[in-house]
Amino acid sequence: MLRLLNAGLVALLLATSGMPVMAVQPDEVLADPVLENRARELSKDLRCVVCQNESIDESNAALARELRLVVRERLVAGDSDVEVMNYLVERYGEFVLLNPRTGGWNIILWLSGPVLFLIALVVGIFYIRGRSTAAAPTEATLSEAENARLKEILDTE
Template identity: 55%
Template sequence: MKRLLSLIALVLCLVMPVLAVSPDEMLGDPVLEQRARDISAGLRCLVCQNQSIDDSDADLARDLRILVRERLVAGDSNAQVEQYLVDRYGEYVLLNPRLNNHTLILWIAAPVLLGLGLFGLFWAVRRAPAKAREGGLSEDEKRVLAELSGAGEDETRKG
């Protein structure tokens, strides 16, 4: 019985995001509905911030989904609908920011930081002493290790 309840809970958790778009929001024309889904998958829920409006059940996301569908029914293209929402809410509404002068740092920062990190790692490895990289022991260290190993064996023989 516990396994059945756990399975039902798991299925409900996986199905919940699908329920964000309610049937009363959907358009009768499947082509327009698919266009609306494509557009809303790329729009950020302004309440949830890291979910698309298609996945969010927030009231504002619902309003944005309805607005997208209204604009499509009015005859707007996908680009016109996105631009309308960007004009109204700013570029933050887009899940993937556009490449502009003011978003250039967003696009360049990650590869530059990765490159700097790899360079720093390479530099640190190159600067490490050769013995530390080789992992070998010096003669003194080998002698001390042998003495410690021999002393340990003597104590176990006595016990």
């Protein structure tokens, strides 16, 4: 019976270990489930500026809590999802977005990876082609005098 209980606890631990932990406090949750769902979806796309690689929905930082409250306040005030995002971008910059926009100067960042990959691919192709067409190095052979001297050395030992 104890083994079964231990196996059940281990299974429960493994099942819940992969689930994301949300940092939303009970006092932050909106009464309207539709607005709360919108707030959660928006919070997943906003970066905690303290933690930097966590969304504000997952972060326990004080600033993340403030951002969650701002999102909820804006939604209760009647703002659309786009208006809430624009408000936060105006206030904190595009860094607050987990997935930055692809327009404006950001297009350079989005295109630099594929462009650099293509440059590396072309350089690699030219390098491999150059190696395949290069003349093979010739081996220098020993002269008759060197062969005789080598044979003399090997025979004396």
